[in-house]
Structures are given as C-alpha cells and as structure tokens.
Amino acid sequence: MVATDLFGTGLPADADRLRTLDLPGADLRYAACAWPPAQADALRDALLDEIPWAPHVLRIFGRDVPTPRLSCWMGDAGAAYTYSGARFTPTPWTPTVARLRDELHERYGLAFNSVLANLYRDGRDTVGWHSDDEAELGPEPVIASLSFGAPRTFRLRARHTRTPALSIELAHGSLLVMEGATQRLYQHALPRRAGVTAPRINLTFRRITAA
Numbered sequence: 108m109v110a111t112d113l114f115g116t117g118l119p120a121d122a123d124r125l126r127t128l129d130l131p132g133a134d135l136r137y138a139a140c141a142w143p144p145a146q147a148d149a150l151r152d153a154l155l156d157e158i159p160w161a162p163h164v165l166r167i168f169g170r171d172v173p174t175p176r177l178s179c180w181m182g183d184a185g186a187a188y189t190y191s192g193a194r195f196t197p198t199p200w201t202p203t204v205a206r207l208r209d210e211l212h213e214r215y216g217l218a219f220n221s222v223l224a225n226l227y228r229d230g231r232d233t234v235g236w237h238s239d240d241e242a243e244l245g246p247e248p249v250i251a252s253l254s255f256g257a258p259r260t261f262r263l264r265a266r267h268t269r270t271p272a273l274s275i276e277l278a279h280g281s282l283l284v285m286e287g288a289t290q291r292l293y294q295h296a297l298p299r300r301a302g303v304t305a306p307r308i309n310l311t312f313r314r315i316t317a318a
C-alpha cells in the first residue's frame with residue numbers, strides 16, 4: 108500500500124504540490140488541488156458569506172467605472188494600496204481568509220500581509236488585461252491566487268507584444284503562485300465565459316512592502 112491519500116479524500120498524497128508551468132522568463136507554479144473538493148466547497152461557502160463584497164469604482168482616464176465583479180481589499184492595518192487611481196484601506200481579516208493566509212505560510216512557506224478578494228458572480232463577470240505591478244508590491248511581486256467555485260479560464264499574454272502566452276483553467280480549490288519577472292513580462296486576464304451560472308471566488312494574496 109503506497110502512502111497516498113490527501114486528507115483521506117482518495118486523492119494522491121502530492122495533489123497539493125505546486126508544479127512549475129512552462130512560460131519563458133516567468134515564474135509560475137500551480138497546484139490544481141491545494142484544497143480537496145469537500146474542503147474547497149466549505150471554504151467557498153464561508154468566503155461567500157463572510158467577506159463584505161462590494162462593487163469597486165475605478166478611475167480610468169478620468170472617469171468613474173464600476174468593475175465587472177465584486178471585490179474586497181483585506182489585510183493588516185498598514186497595508187494601504189493604490190489601484191487604478193483608487194486608494195484602498197484594507198478591511199480587517201475575516202476568520203476564513205486569515206486561516207488561508209496562515210495555511211499558505213505553514214504549507215507553502217509564503218507570507219502575505221494583504222489580499223484582494225474578487226467575486227465573479229457568473230460567467231459575465233471578468234477582469235481585463237493587467238499586470239499586478241503597483242509600486243507597493245516591489246519589483247518582483249509574489250502573488251498567491253486561490254480559486255474556489257466555478258472553474259474559469261485564466262490567460263496570460265506577453266506584455267509588450269500582446270502575444271497570447273498561456274491559458275489555464277483555474278480549478279475549484281486550486282493555487283497559482285506568480286513571482287519573479289511574471290508581472291514585468293506578462294499581463295493576465297479572466298475573460299467572460301458563456302454558460303457559467305455559478306460564482307467563482309478568487310483571493311490574490313499580496314505582500315505590500317511600503318506605505
């Protein structure tokens with residue numbers, strides 16, 4: 108009998124292991140099953156319920172534009188963040204998000220002081236092309252992106268040529284870690300997906316270095 112079974116789920120013992128994705132110059136790792144299905148279900152429900160979701164309004168070319176998703180900026184009191192001209196003071200950690208932050212540290216050795224939570228209510232909610240390259244994140248940001256709920260396609264493209272580079276379906280209970288030159292060389296987006304009626308929650312944990 109091999110030493111299998113991740114949390115008694117019948118999944119292989121290393122189902123939560125991060126594997127490198129092949130993308131030139133980038134540093135991307137992905138674990139399709141960081142949280143096994145039953146745990147991921149419970150986490151999705153708790154996060155839906157516990158996070159104070161609200162539309163964000165971004166100032167783009169001098170106009171106020173509501174984002175096509177709901178969000179919540181959460182973190183340590185000092186971790187203020189500027190995003191597309193809007194300044195966010197973080198909401199205090201909720202219990203489930205704090206637990207996930209601690210798990211990322213204990214299980215993957217990744218430490219964070221803030222998180223941007225996104226709720227894609229259905230397949231019409233999206234995030235457009237961008238890099239997470241705000242000055243507060245430092246020159247080589249480390250971002251841990253957790254997905255719960257409806258699987259959605261995550262795309263990356265070369266920042267300067269806009270050449271499509273990678274397309275990956277982010278699974279329920281998955282973890283994607285972006286670091287190194289990933290933000291400098293690539294942009295990412297989550298396009299619309301027809302036929303998706305279930306919500307998806309994404310938590311992008313970040314490390315804010317300076318005020």
Ligand SMILES: O=C(O)CCC(=O)C(=O)O
Pocket residue numbers: 223225234239252261277295297309311
């Ligand atoms: O929902 C996702 O997977 C990506 C979200 C994202 O790129 C962001 O919040 O910066």
Ligand SMILES: [Fe+2]
Pocket residue numbers: 237238239295311
């Ligand atoms: Fe992003």
